[in-house]
Amino acid sequence: MLELNDVHCVIGKHAVISGVSLQIGEGELVCLLGANGAGKSSLFKTISGLITPTQGTIEFEGRPIHKKNPEKIVKLGVSLCPEGRKLFPRLSIRKNLMMGAYTRYREKSQTAKTLREIYELFPILEERADQEAGTLSGGEQQMLAIGRSLMCKPRLLLLDEPSLGLAPLIVKKIMETIEGINRGGVTVLLSEQNASMALSISSRGYVLENGHIVLEGTARELAGNEEVKKAYIGA
Amino acid sequence: MSFFLNQMVIGIQLGSQYVLVALGLTLIFGILDISHFAHGHMYMIGAYLLYIVMVLGGVNYWLALVICMAALSIAGVVVERAVYRPLRGQPHINSFIAAIGLILVLETLVRGIQPDALRVPKPIDKNFSFLGINMEVQRLIVIVGAIVFIILLQVFIKRTRLGTAIEAMSQDREGAALVGINVNRMSALTFAIATALAAVAAVFMAPLAFVSPEMGSVLVLKAFVIVVIGGLGSMKGAILGGYLLGILEALAIAYISSAYKDVFAFGVLIIILAIWPTGIFGGRD
Ligand SMILES: Nc1ncnc2c1ncn2[C@@H]1O[C@H](COP(=O)(O)OP(=O)(O)OP(=O)(O)O)[C@@H](O)[C@H]1O
Numbered sequence A: 001m002l003e004l005n006d007v008h009c010v011i012g013k014h015a016v017i018s019g020v021s022l023q024i025g026e027g028e029l030v031c032l033l034g035a036n037g038a039g040k041s042s043l044f045k046t047i048s049g050l051i052t053p054t055q056g057t058i059e060f061e062g063r064p065i066h067k068k069n070p071e072k073i074v075k076l077g078v079s080l081c082p083e084g085r086k087l088f089p090r091l092s093i094r095k096n097l098m099m100g101a102y103t104r105y106r107e108k109s110q111t112a113k114t115l116r117e118i119y120e121l122f123p124i125l126e127e128r129a130d131q132e133a134g135t136l137s138g139g140e141q142q143m144l145a146i147g148r149s150l151m152c153k154p155r156l157l158l159l160d161e162p163s164l165g166l167a168p169l170i171v172k173k174i175m176e177t178i179e180g181i182n183r184g185g186v187t188v189l190l191s192e193q194n195a196s197m198a199l200s201i202s203s204r205g206y207v208l209e210n211g212h213i214v215l216e217g218t219a220r221e222l223a224g225n226e227e228v229k230k231a232y233i234g235a
Numbered sequence B: 001m002s003f004f005l006n007q008m009v010i011g012i013q014l015g016s017q018y019v020l021v022a023l024g025l026t027l028i029f030g031i032l033d034i035s036h037f038a039h040g041h042m043y044m045i046g047a048y049l050l051y052i053v054m055v056l057g058g059v060n061y062w063l064a065l066v067i068c069m070a071a072l073s074i075a076g077v078v079v080e081r082a083v084y085r086p087l088r089g090q091p092h093i094n095s096f097i098a099a100i101g102l103i104l105v106l107e108t109l110v111r112g113i114q115p116d117a118l119r120v121p122k123p124i125d126k127n128f129s130f131l132g133i134n135m136e137v138q139r140l141i142v143i144v145g146a147i148v149f150i151i152l153l154q155v156f157i158k159r160t161r162l163g164t165a166i167e168a169m170s171q172d173r174e175g176a177a178l179v180g181i182n183v184n185r186m187s188a189l190t191f192a193i194a195t196a197l198a199a200v201a202a203v204f205m206a207p208l209a210f211v212s213p214e215m216g217s218v219l220v221l222k223a224f225v226i227v228v229i230g231g232l233g234s235m236k237g238a239i240l241g242g243y244l245l246g247i248l249e250a251l252a253i254a255y256i257s258s259a260y261k262d263v264f265a266f267g268v269l270i271i272i273l274a275i276w277p278t279g280i281f282g283g284r285d
């Protein structure tokens, strides 16, 4: 479904992604592990078109997307729930969600249906529908960010550290939600520093270090790997 | 009492033009983070275009309003495309210098073609009296017309998909790109709307003043002060600030002296800024 081939990115003068290749099959839930500054967010921004790679190719469902603008990539069915959430803080929760469906303006009734699904997934968003997004708590904002990125009905969802800064209980709920979204048929690529949590819900994973993929394998293999344990699980 | 009321109405009329120009500036600032200092000169171009269409072309005033709005919105798109877009992502000083360049080009060009100030006739050259207020019909056109366009803009921004997209983009540009909003198209649209509003102000005001190449210079400075006072990027702030400056000026003319109106009005604004350093509506809305 998604295939990266020898992707390189340079920001300023720094090579932040150096030759990343990876594949994700339809329906998979794959995690991307890596420490601070490993390049996870940069890789996600590259896939969704915010950064243009200097070399290499990215294909989504067989189509090259590495030269496309973010709005084209969203239309094709790839949605990023970004680090820092990037919500519209002074728009209401409802308007934030409706903006998530910006590309689907021709399908009014379908969009309304998706909105109901999001409200079922996160009832708090419906209760606070008219409240400004900036007034939500961190966990609620993360739910809104995930909700917004689902409003475009993506086939591939990229989640950049959805657990960052959240209490363990909320992290658990978010992880369960992500599993549910994946079971509902959405392919998911999830980046995390919280490796044990991420590996517990994914089937496969990649480890990113300094812009390189240094390790890949099934979730079980990675969870059992001594280096992963030392670096990311703290065992 | 009726003298005071008269001055208030004149203040609101002065404020109307400030609001229309300041709204455009604050929209552009919110979306593109640039200080479009040439906005006043786009206003000036609007007034000259009115002269060409109405006086030379013999077109009806209201049709001329529509023509000027359409032409200036296209001019706004061209300015965004040709002057500001190539500089996106570069230091602010670059777009500032580009704006100064545009000001010089427009002013020199107009002065070269027509060095003398021009006059545009009033569409309805009458006075009217109401509650002891006596004034020209044109002033009423400015006041009511501005309110109509302010409401139209609010409805567009708050109630339509494209308007909300403009608001969303001003709050988080990257977030906007990620939901599929075409940020280039929105920038062009914002410039089109802002410059059309400047055309509205010019068409309303031209019959009350001289049309001259430097007519936009002081206006844009005032509009900038209003935008800062109101809170950068805030529409509410631009509306409130614009009317406030107009009323302060009118009161200064009446009770102090018309020579010192700017000193008084700006003095009050500086005090407001000292109390609220980020403007009355500090955050954008
Ligand atoms: N705009 C930028 N300018 C300069 N350097 C950047 C920029 N964005 C990212 N980098 C650098 O690229 C590298 C990778 O950053 P990135 O944000 O992708 O890491 P990450 O894996 O997401 O880290 P974290 O877990 O802290 O979010 C870092 O060394 C960072 O300093």
Ligand SMILES: [Mg+2]
Residues within 6 Å of the ligand: A040, A041, A042, A083, A160, A161
């Ligand atoms: Mg990151």
